[in-house]
Amino acid sequence: MPLEQEVKGMLIVGYTIIMGIAVLITFLFWVKNRNTSTGYIWVLLHFGLFSGAAYFLFKVIFFDINHLMASEEISLRIGFAGVAWSLSMFCLVMGIFNFSKTKKNNDL
Template identity: 55%
Template sequence: MPLEEGVMGLLIGGFTIVMGITLVVTVMLWIKNKNNSSGYIWTLLHLLTFSIAIYLALKVIGFDYNHPMAPENISFQIGISGLVWALSMLCLVIALFSFSKSRKSGRAN
Protein backbone atom coordinates (compact mmCIF):
# COMPACT_ATOMS: atom_id res chain seq x y z
CA MET A 1 0.00 0.00 0.00
CA PRO A 2 1.58 3.28 -1.02
CA LEU A 3 2.14 5.78 1.78
CA GLU A 4 3.46 9.29 1.82
CA GLU A 5 7.18 9.55 2.34
CA GLY A 6 8.11 9.51 6.00
CA VAL A 7 4.86 7.98 7.28
CA MET A 8 6.43 4.56 7.85
CA GLY A 9 9.23 6.17 9.84
CA LEU A 10 6.68 8.03 11.96
CA LEU A 11 4.73 4.82 12.60
CA ILE A 12 7.85 2.93 13.60
CA GLY A 13 9.19 5.80 15.71
CA GLY A 14 5.90 6.40 17.50
CA PHE A 15 5.38 2.73 18.24
CA THR A 16 8.95 2.34 19.48
CA ILE A 17 8.65 5.31 21.84
CA VAL A 18 5.31 4.17 23.30
CA MET A 19 6.42 0.54 23.61
CA GLY A 20 9.72 1.61 25.17
CA ILE A 21 7.93 3.70 27.81
CA THR A 22 5.53 0.85 28.50
CA LEU A 23 8.40 -1.60 28.86
CA VAL A 24 10.29 0.67 31.26
CA VAL A 25 7.18 1.25 33.40
CA THR A 26 6.44 -2.49 33.51
CA VAL A 27 9.99 -3.33 34.59
CA MET A 28 9.97 -0.54 37.21
CA LEU A 29 6.67 -1.81 38.65
CA TRP A 30 8.03 -5.36 38.67
CA ILE A 31 11.09 -4.21 40.62
CA LYS A 32 8.86 -2.30 43.05
CA ASN A 33 6.36 -5.17 43.52
CA LYS A 34 8.36 -8.39 43.44
CA ASN A 35 5.53 -10.44 44.93
CA ASN A 36 3.88 -11.32 41.60
CA SER A 37 6.61 -12.18 39.14
CA SER A 38 4.41 -14.38 36.97
CA GLY A 39 2.03 -11.52 36.18
CA TYR A 40 4.90 -9.29 35.08
CA ILE A 41 6.49 -12.07 33.03
CA TRP A 42 3.21 -12.61 31.18
CA THR A 43 2.89 -8.85 30.68
CA LEU A 44 6.39 -8.64 29.21
CA LEU A 45 5.63 -11.65 27.00
CA HIS A 46 2.49 -9.83 25.84
CA LEU A 47 4.54 -6.73 24.96
CA LEU A 48 7.06 -8.85 23.06
CA THR A 49 4.48 -10.78 21.03
CA PHE A 50 2.44 -7.62 20.41
CA SER A 51 5.59 -5.92 19.07
CA ILE A 52 6.17 -8.86 16.74
CA ALA A 53 2.56 -8.62 15.51
CA ILE A 54 2.98 -4.91 14.82
CA TYR A 55 6.27 -5.57 13.01
CA LEU A 56 4.53 -8.12 10.79
CA ALA A 57 1.63 -5.73 10.15
CA LEU A 58 4.03 -2.95 9.18
CA LYS A 59 5.72 -5.34 6.76
CA VAL A 60 2.33 -5.79 5.11
CA ILE A 61 1.88 -2.04 4.79
CA GLY A 62 5.28 -1.74 3.12
CA PHE A 63 4.81 -4.77 0.85
CA ASP A 64 5.32 -4.28 -2.89
CA TYR A 65 1.75 -4.37 -4.15
CA ASN A 66 2.96 -4.71 -7.78
CA HIS A 67 4.37 -8.17 -7.02
CA PRO A 68 2.53 -10.88 -9.02
CA MET A 69 1.54 -12.78 -5.87
CA ALA A 70 0.88 -9.66 -3.76
CA PRO A 71 -2.72 -10.45 -2.69
CA GLU A 72 -1.82 -13.95 -1.56
CA ASN A 73 1.32 -12.83 0.27
CA ILE A 74 -0.44 -9.91 1.93
CA SER A 75 -3.34 -12.12 3.06
CA PHE A 76 -0.93 -14.70 4.47
CA GLN A 77 1.13 -12.08 6.31
CA ILE A 78 -2.00 -10.45 7.75
CA GLY A 79 -3.12 -13.89 8.95
CA ILE A 80 0.22 -14.56 10.64
CA SER A 81 0.17 -11.09 12.21
CA GLY A 82 -3.35 -11.77 13.48
CA LEU A 83 -2.32 -15.09 15.03
CA VAL A 84 0.65 -13.48 16.79
CA TRP A 85 -1.64 -10.65 17.98
CA ALA A 86 -4.12 -13.23 19.35
CA LEU A 87 -1.24 -14.94 21.18
CA SER A 88 -0.26 -11.58 22.69
CA MET A 89 -3.83 -11.03 23.89
CA LEU A 90 -3.81 -14.50 25.48
CA CYS A 91 -0.62 -13.53 27.35
CA LEU A 92 -2.32 -10.33 28.52
CA VAL A 93 -5.38 -12.22 29.78
CA ILE A 94 -3.17 -14.68 31.66
CA ALA A 95 -1.30 -11.72 33.19
CA LEU A 96 -4.60 -10.14 34.27
CA PHE A 97 -5.73 -13.40 35.88
CA SER A 98 -2.37 -13.64 37.61
CA PHE A 99 -2.64 -10.09 38.97
CA SER A 100 -6.24 -10.69 40.01
CA LYS A 101 -5.31 -13.90 41.85
CA SER A 102 -2.50 -12.20 43.76
CA ARG A 103 -4.79 -9.34 44.87
CA LYS A 104 -7.43 -11.71 46.15
CA SER A 105 -4.88 -13.71 48.12
CA GLY A 106 -3.33 -10.48 49.39
CA ARG A 107 -6.67 -9.23 50.73
CA ALA A 108 -7.36 -12.45 52.60
CA ASN A 109 -4.28 -11.96 54.77
Template identity: 60%
Template sequence: MPLEQEVSGLLIGGVSIVMGIAILVTVFLWMKNKSNSSGYIWTLLHLLLVSVAAYFVLKAIAIDYNHPMASEEISLQIGISGVVWASSMLCLMIALFSFSKERKHRAS
Protein backbone atom coordinates in the same frame (compact mmCIF):
# COMPACT_ATOMS: atom_id res chain seq x y z
CA MET B 1 -0.19 -0.26 -0.27
CA PRO B 2 1.21 3.10 -1.34
CA LEU B 3 2.08 5.41 1.54
CA GLU B 4 3.80 8.75 1.80
CA GLN B 5 7.55 8.28 2.16
CA GLU B 6 7.73 9.49 5.77
CA VAL B 7 4.76 7.48 7.06
CA SER B 8 6.61 4.17 7.46
CA GLY B 9 9.34 5.79 9.54
CA LEU B 10 6.78 7.61 11.67
CA LEU B 11 4.82 4.40 12.27
CA ILE B 12 7.94 2.45 13.19
CA GLY B 13 9.18 5.24 15.43
CA GLY B 14 5.82 5.73 17.11
CA VAL B 15 5.25 2.05 17.80
CA SER B 16 8.84 1.66 19.06
CA ILE B 17 8.59 4.62 21.43
CA VAL B 18 5.22 3.59 22.86
CA MET B 19 6.28 -0.05 23.30
CA GLY B 20 9.59 0.99 24.80
CA ILE B 21 7.85 3.19 27.35
CA ALA B 22 5.33 0.44 28.17
CA ILE B 23 8.13 -2.10 28.66
CA LEU B 24 10.13 0.30 30.84
CA VAL B 25 7.09 1.08 33.02
CA THR B 26 6.35 -2.64 33.38
CA VAL B 27 9.94 -3.42 34.38
CA PHE B 28 9.94 -0.46 36.81
CA LEU B 29 6.71 -1.67 38.44
CA TRP B 30 8.09 -5.21 38.58
CA MET B 31 11.21 -3.97 40.39
CA LYS B 32 9.05 -1.94 42.78
CA ASN B 33 6.66 -4.82 43.54
CA LYS B 34 8.46 -8.17 43.30
CA SER B 35 5.67 -10.15 44.94
CA ASN B 36 3.98 -11.26 41.70
CA SER B 37 6.70 -12.00 39.17
CA SER B 38 4.55 -14.25 36.99
CA GLY B 39 2.06 -11.46 36.26
CA TYR B 40 4.83 -9.12 35.13
CA ILE B 41 6.48 -11.83 33.02
CA TRP B 42 3.18 -12.48 31.22
CA THR B 43 2.71 -8.74 30.74
CA LEU B 44 6.19 -8.38 29.23
CA LEU B 45 5.52 -11.36 26.96
CA HIS B 46 2.27 -9.69 25.89
CA LEU B 47 4.11 -6.47 25.02
CA LEU B 48 6.78 -8.40 23.12
CA LEU B 49 4.17 -10.29 21.10
CA VAL B 50 2.20 -7.11 20.35
CA SER B 51 5.46 -5.63 19.04
CA VAL B 52 5.99 -8.65 16.80
CA ALA B 53 2.40 -8.39 15.55
CA ALA B 54 2.96 -4.69 14.77
CA TYR B 55 6.12 -5.65 12.87
CA PHE B 56 4.15 -8.03 10.64
CA VAL B 57 1.44 -5.41 10.00
CA LEU B 58 4.05 -2.79 9.10
CA LYS B 59 5.76 -5.34 6.87
CA ALA B 60 2.41 -6.05 5.18
CA ILE B 61 1.68 -2.42 4.40
CA ALA B 62 5.21 -1.90 3.09
CA ILE B 63 4.96 -4.65 0.43
CA ASP B 64 5.20 -3.37 -3.12
CA TYR B 65 1.65 -3.67 -4.43
CA ASN B 66 2.93 -4.14 -8.01
CA HIS B 67 4.53 -7.44 -6.98
CA PRO B 68 2.74 -10.34 -8.78
CA MET B 69 1.84 -12.10 -5.52
CA ALA B 70 1.32 -8.94 -3.44
CA SER B 71 -2.22 -9.78 -2.38
CA GLU B 72 -1.22 -13.22 -1.14
CA GLU B 73 1.87 -11.86 0.65
CA ILE B 74 -0.13 -9.13 2.36
CA SER B 75 -2.80 -11.63 3.42
CA LEU B 76 -0.13 -13.94 4.85
CA GLN B 77 1.56 -11.13 6.79
CA ILE B 78 -1.76 -9.93 8.21
CA GLY B 79 -2.71 -13.52 9.08
CA ILE B 80 0.58 -14.06 10.92
CA SER B 81 0.07 -10.74 12.68
CA GLY B 82 -3.42 -11.82 13.77
CA VAL B 83 -2.19 -15.11 15.22
CA VAL B 84 0.65 -13.37 17.09
CA TRP B 85 -1.76 -10.68 18.34
CA ALA B 86 -4.21 -13.34 19.56
CA SER B 87 -1.33 -15.03 21.41
CA SER B 88 -0.44 -11.69 23.00
CA MET B 89 -4.03 -11.25 24.19
CA LEU B 90 -3.88 -14.71 25.77
CA CYS B 91 -0.72 -13.65 27.61
CA LEU B 92 -2.47 -10.48 28.77
CA MET B 93 -5.43 -12.47 30.10
CA ILE B 94 -3.10 -14.83 31.96
CA ALA B 95 -1.33 -11.80 33.44
CA LEU B 96 -4.64 -10.32 34.55
CA PHE B 97 -5.67 -13.60 36.20
CA SER B 98 -2.28 -13.74 37.87
CA PHE B 99 -2.63 -10.20 39.24
CA SER B 100 -6.21 -10.93 40.31
CA LYS B 101 -5.18 -14.09 42.13
CA GLU B 102 -2.44 -12.17 43.93
CA ARG B 103 -4.95 -9.55 45.11
CA LYS B 104 -7.25 -12.23 46.52
CA HIS B 105 -4.39 -13.72 48.53
CA ARG B 106 -3.56 -10.27 49.95
CA ALA B 107 -7.18 -9.62 50.95
CA SER B 108 -7.41 -12.88 52.92
Protein backbone atom coordinates in the same frame (compact mmCIF):
# COMPACT_ATOMS: atom_id res chain seq x y z
CA MET C 1 -0.18 0.41 0.13
CA PRO C 2 0.80 3.84 -1.19
CA LEU C 3 1.70 6.25 1.61
CA GLU C 4 3.67 9.45 1.97
CA GLN C 5 7.43 8.95 2.22
CA GLU C 6 7.70 10.08 5.86
CA VAL C 7 4.86 7.89 7.17
CA LYS C 8 6.93 4.71 7.40
CA GLY C 9 9.54 6.27 9.66
CA MET C 10 6.95 8.07 11.75
CA LEU C 11 4.96 4.87 12.34
CA ILE C 12 8.00 2.83 13.29
CA VAL C 13 9.52 5.48 15.54
CA GLY C 14 6.19 6.30 17.18
CA TYR C 15 5.37 2.67 17.87
CA THR C 16 8.88 1.98 19.19
CA ILE C 17 8.79 4.94 21.58
CA ILE C 18 5.36 4.09 22.99
CA MET C 19 6.13 0.37 23.32
CA GLY C 20 9.51 1.15 24.88
CA ILE C 21 7.87 3.39 27.48
CA ALA C 22 5.26 0.72 28.25
CA VAL C 23 7.93 -1.98 28.66
CA LEU C 24 10.08 0.30 30.83
CA ILE C 25 7.17 1.21 33.13
CA THR C 26 6.14 -2.44 33.40
CA PHE C 27 9.71 -3.44 34.21
CA LEU C 28 9.97 -0.72 36.89
CA PHE C 29 6.71 -1.88 38.49
CA TRP C 30 8.04 -5.44 38.39
CA VAL C 31 11.20 -4.40 40.23
CA LYS C 32 9.08 -2.52 42.79
CA ASN C 33 6.65 -5.42 43.37
CA ARG C 34 8.67 -8.62 43.26
CA ASN C 35 5.88 -10.73 44.80
CA THR C 36 3.72 -10.58 41.62
CA SER C 37 6.44 -11.46 39.14
CA THR C 38 4.38 -14.03 37.21
CA GLY C 39 1.85 -11.38 36.16
CA TYR C 40 4.58 -9.06 34.95
CA ILE C 41 6.20 -11.84 32.93
CA TRP C 42 2.87 -12.46 31.17
CA VAL C 43 2.45 -8.75 30.45
CA LEU C 44 5.98 -8.45 29.07
CA LEU C 45 5.36 -11.53 26.93
CA HIS C 46 2.19 -9.80 25.70
CA PHE C 47 4.24 -6.76 24.68
CA GLY C 48 6.71 -8.96 22.81
CA LEU C 49 4.05 -10.88 20.91
CA PHE C 50 2.09 -7.70 20.21
CA SER C 51 5.26 -6.17 18.78
CA GLY C 52 5.59 -9.23 16.55
CA ALA C 53 2.03 -8.66 15.32
CA ALA C 54 2.83 -4.99 14.68
CA TYR C 55 5.95 -6.03 12.76
CA PHE C 56 3.89 -8.21 10.41
CA LEU C 57 1.31 -5.45 9.98
CA PHE C 58 4.02 -2.92 9.16
CA LYS C 59 5.32 -5.38 6.57
CA VAL C 60 1.79 -5.48 5.09
CA ILE C 61 1.42 -1.70 5.06
CA PHE C 62 4.74 -1.15 3.33
CA PHE C 63 4.57 -4.14 0.96
CA ASP C 64 5.24 -3.52 -2.74
CA ILE C 65 1.85 -3.91 -4.41
CA ASN C 66 3.53 -4.46 -7.79
CA HIS C 67 4.94 -7.79 -6.60
CA LEU C 68 3.68 -10.77 -8.61
CA MET C 69 2.12 -12.51 -5.63
CA ALA C 70 1.28 -9.43 -3.56
CA SER C 71 -2.18 -10.63 -2.54
CA GLU C 72 -0.90 -13.97 -1.28
CA GLU C 73 2.03 -12.40 0.58
CA ILE C 74 -0.18 -9.81 2.22
CA SER C 75 -2.74 -12.44 3.24
CA LEU C 76 -0.01 -14.61 4.76
CA ARG C 77 1.46 -11.72 6.73
CA ILE C 78 -1.98 -10.68 7.98
CA GLY C 79 -2.46 -14.29 9.12
CA PHE C 80 0.87 -14.22 11.00
CA ALA C 81 -0.10 -10.90 12.58
CA GLY C 82 -3.44 -12.35 13.65
CA VAL C 83 -1.84 -15.39 15.28
CA ALA C 84 0.73 -13.23 17.10
CA TRP C 85 -2.01 -10.83 18.21
CA SER C 86 -4.24 -13.63 19.52
CA LEU C 87 -1.34 -15.13 21.47
CA SER C 88 -0.50 -11.69 22.88
CA MET C 89 -4.11 -11.26 24.03
CA PHE C 90 -3.94 -14.66 25.75
CA CYS C 91 -0.79 -13.53 27.57
CA LEU C 92 -2.46 -10.29 28.62
CA VAL C 93 -5.46 -12.15 30.02
CA MET C 94 -3.15 -14.53 31.88
CA GLY C 95 -1.30 -11.54 33.33
CA ILE C 96 -4.54 -9.94 34.48
CA PHE C 97 -5.61 -13.27 35.96
CA ASN C 98 -2.32 -13.54 37.89
CA PHE C 99 -2.64 -9.98 39.19
CA SER C 100 -6.21 -10.56 40.37
CA LYS C 101 -5.25 -13.90 41.96
CA THR C 102 -2.39 -12.22 43.83
CA LYS C 103 -4.69 -9.42 44.94
CA LYS C 104 -7.18 -11.92 46.40
CA ASN C 105 -4.40 -13.73 48.25
CA ASN C 106 -3.16 -10.45 49.74
CA ASP C 107 -6.66 -9.57 50.97
CA LEU C 108 -6.84 -12.70 53.13
